[in-house]
Amino acid sequence: MSDEYAIQVMNLTKYYGKLLAVDHIDLEVNPGEVFGFLGPNGAGKTTTVKMLNTLLEPTGGKAYIFGYDVSRQPYQAKRQFGVVPEESNVYTEISTWDNMIFTARLYRIPGSEQKRRIDELLELMELQGKKNDKVFTLSKGMRQRLSLAMALIHRPSVLFLDEPILGLDVHSSRIINNQIRQLNTEGTTIFLTTHQIEMADELCHRVAIINHGQIAAVETPERLKAAVEGKRSVEITMGNGGYTKECAGLAGLSGVKQAVRNGDKVRLFTSDPPTVLRGVMGYIQERNLPVVAINTTGPSLEDVFVDITGRPIGAPRRKFASEQCKGCPVREDCESEKEATDSGQAPKKHGGGFLKGSCER
């Protein structure tokens, strides 16, 4: 245990009956870091965060918030953090002001400081004009801003954010994003759980990807992207007329590993963009295709996510395709599993390294 880390998790485990939801994970979050916590549905994100928030008791292992054990020293640990859950859990039957006053009392903000602090936070969240309104009259975005204000009332050192801008209007999203950046500038450690890859890519210093209850990767977004071979791409935006059957030939160019069409864009995945680019230019000129723009792009964090977990973020878990693959922890969309299903032989072992997701036959 060390208080040099804002959050430290050691061998953290959670069983729900026989179901292993969180499988002996280790994690360190440095003070002042924006730490992204990504994972598909059912991966164990919420369970992990609930254990860190003291809402759930771990089955095994330890978790520390600035050196305080969340199980043995919950009072001290709770003083360190604030929580903004996915669904803003504010009291809709009372006013904005009453919600803030109640939170100030819960966190023992001195009476002389309460009004000043509440006014300061409501102004930051642009809720001053709504302070006497019952919360049930506020929009979803306003309620989430209120939830953030309530989480900040005691100036926490660590802030847990679970999908902070999901489903919010642009104005509220912008306010919350700006506040996250500002808080981090002031030194607050942010633990961000989100399905919005762009947000994680933009804000996070490091990202952890959890899959099947295990940490699959912990790295900076850039290093994660750099490690994913074959996910660089050449993106072609088509003009008037859009994608035609003549464009289908682009997928067969030398160096192209995969071609994905998305509306008026075609994305050609490759590990050798210059070669593909030369081929694309020649192909376009030969057929006089109406191309508006050509970009070369690196792998996105979403590409990394799909590569590691085998499914897009937010996708539901799929059932096993084969009885023989039931023992494999990497089951969803596994090519080897499909081959095993066809051949009738089970995979022998699983791929190593932090890019888990492959197995051998």
Add this chain to the structure above:
Amino acid sequence: MNHEAVLTRIEKESFLSRIGDEIAQAWAIAIKDVQAYYLSPTTILWALLMPLAMWSCFVVRQGMSGEAGVSRLLAIITFFSTSSVGPVIILLERRMHTYDRLLVAPMSLWTVIIGKSLVGFMFGLVVCVFPLLIGMIFFGVTIASPVLLIVALLLSSAVFSALGTLFASGSAQMPCQVLIPTMLLRWPLMFVSGVFIPLDGMASWMRTLSYFSPLTYAQDLLNHAIVGSVIPTAGTVWLEGVQFCKLVGISQMGGIQDPFLDFSVLVVLLFLFIVPSLMLHQRSRRLGY
């Protein structure tokens, strides 16, 4: 950030100041619940009209004296008002995830449970004032021992409010999952507790059952406090009860049981209801509901 300031404050906090904080936090929870849930007209009307309706039917039918009627009315009102609204609120807050807000705040589980029970306790006391005033003003009811009445009301409200919190501490997620079992429990308790049928008029098997009902002791203590007109039968030896009555200033006992027994059992029940609530909350943390 003032992480160092937070750490310094935590290290400097004494045990007494921590206790003071927890009391203030429990009070804050109670006040918030009053603002959010208890001040609605529906809640107040329900708490007043339902027991009044039951009592008036019963008193008219039985031809009971004002004092005896008021003591039973206060028992019913305390029982229903303190143990009905609280569990529903806890389950509603669980569904809305606002209950999580209390669980992640820096306070002990005791404080959460006491805070939630405190509001039911206060509600029961406030609701009791109206029938008591009506009885005194319009029916000429006199109180044999005001001191004992205050003690009885405080203790009964606390016990039944804790009972309500216990109902909601289990794994139920919907209000109806608590309301139905509690209604199935409350109605039989009322019939075996001396509220509708006086204890000394019960069949022996019912009288045996009455010892297991918390409402029996609350109702009997209220009878001692308000009625105070029945002289104990010869041969009844209640040494503690006699001393207890002298302590609270009554010379004649209106209840059937030893008032010291009523008082003691209610105090024990208060802890018997709160401690399992704590254990069930801890269980929910382990199991994740």
